[in-house]
Amino acid sequence: MRLLLATDAWEPQVNGVVRTLTSLCQELAERGVEVRIVAPKDFRTIPCPTYPEIRLALATAFRVGRVVDEFRPDAIHIATEGPVGIAARKAAMQRGLAFTTSFHTRFPEYLRKRAPVPDAFSYALLRRFHAPASACLVPTDSIRQELETRGFRNLAVWTRGVDRALFKPLPPLDHGLPGPxxxxxxxxxxxxxxxxxxxxxxxxxxxxxxxxxxxxxxxxxxxxxxxxxxxxxxxxxxxxxxxxxxxxxxxxxxxxxxxxxxxxxxxxxxxxxxxxxxxxxxxxxxxxxxxxxxxxxxxxxxxxxxxxxxxxRAFSWELCADIFLDAATRSARKDTGLRLAG
The missing domain is CATH 3.40.50.2000 (Glycogen Phosphorylase B;)
Known part of the structure; x- marks a missing residue:
């Protein structure tokens, strides 16, 4: 399978979204999936207002569309709702290609911390963004239930994992600090x-x-x-x-x-x-x-x-990849059906 993954969150950013996507890509590579990443590194960028450490890509559907045409992916996943995600969504829809999306971040609540923007307005924009997706992958059942009450559809729970080779009980550091x-x-x-x-x-x-x-x-x-x-x-x-x-x-x-x-x-x-x-x-x-x-x-x-x-032990990147591939495969089948119908 060839997978195009479009994301506004990628290295060198350090956050849960990047951790999820990089771990997923490692797991997919071990399964023989060829992944093409479209990320801010592929475009000119500008600092994010109030958070200059994060760079916003000046992405366009034309540029992303060229990647789609050259790579000819079997499946497309749009991981974020930022400039790269918006451009990838437009490029896919222009070509009549099916795609999956994922919901990682409560941007309405984050935005409200910085500006007087009502949650209902922000969630309406997000709902519109995810609506054409064959599946929107969400991290927990609690989030699935909450988004369903807000009118989101085609939601699937997509768990997370942990690198057990790295994160395990280790000898403690001596901070010289009083416990606990x-x-x-x-x-x-x-x-x-x-x-x-x-x-x-x-x-x-x-x-x-x-x-x-x-x-x-x-x-x-x-x-x-x-x-x-x-x-x-x-x-x-x-x-x-x-x-x-x-x-x-x-x-x-x-x-x-x-x-x-x-x-x-x-x-x-x-x-x-x-x-x-x-x-x-x-x-x-x-x-x-x-x-x-x-x-x-x-x-x-x-x-x-x-x-x-x-x-x-209930959480693993293997299970995370299983769920992702199931959604991507279903989307690819839908895409094939649409092409044959056309």
Whole structure:
């Protein structure tokens, strides 16, 4: 199979969408799928307003269409609703080609943090974007149910995975900090709700791993918190392994891959009972969910690391690729039917 994957989120960005897509591509390559990535690197770019670390592509349907015509994909997947995704959607529709999409990010809630734009308006735009897709892949059942109430259709749940060769219980780092250690790993941005964690009165120490536009302001505001900056690879896995509790204060993530990375390192989770944590933790003993985040943090201290590790085994990139390929194959069959009918 030849797959064209169009995405506005790609390396060198560091976020859950990129982690998902790069892991997916590795899994697909092992299965003999030839993947052609169309990403911001293929176009001129400009800084994203309020978040200059992210580059917005000056993509056009003409440029993407040339790639489609040259590559002649069996299936097209449009991963994001940004300029690259919009251009790919237009190019596919101009050619009468079927495609799948995915919903990764709650942009309406993110936008509302920065501008007075009603959620209903933003979701209407997203609903229109995804409407022509043969399937829209969503990360959890909670998100599927929520989007269905907003009028989205053709939704399929597409899970996430974890690299168990990297994320596993490792010898802890010696931070020289008093325990217990409460850790969060996140893009440091307004929509991540980090203050809900940083404002908590907790014993021991707090560590924040990650970078983003709010980092400087939070370092100044919370001098007692240890900000470790961006960490990747084994260094990140050792930060996880060094924590007693992983705290996930976000209310707007659609999944939270960091949740299962922490679990795979044997770290219980504390979070709000919202989509993402509700689906990952479910009714297991791998974490505590509460509207009182402090109570969740203290409750998670009493949980067994073995239970966190066991819960992580429910998630794999192999299953993620299985679901994706099923949707892509169905789309390819639909596309073949449309061509024959034409």
């Amino acid at each position: 250690v409460f850790l969060t790993v996140s893009r440091v941005a307004p929509e991540k709700n980090l203050e809900a964690f940083l404002d908590l009165d907790l014993p021991g120490s707090k560590i924040v791993v990650g970078a983003g536009p709010s980092l400087g302001a939070l370092i100044e505001r919370y001098p007692k918190v240890h900000f470790a900056g961006l960490q990747t690879g084994e260094a990140l896995a050792r930060y996880y392994s060094s924590a007693d509790v992983f705290v996930f204060p976000s209310r707007t993530d659609t999944f939270g891959i960091v949740l299962i990375e922490a679990l795979a390192c044997g770290v219980p989770v504390a979070a709000f009972p919202v989509p993402g944590p509700l689906d990952v933790i479910a009714d297991t003993k791998a974490g505590c969910l509460s509207e009182d985040l402090r109570a969740a943090c203290l409750g998670a201290l009493a949980l067994r690391r073995e239970d966190a590790l066991e819960r992580s």
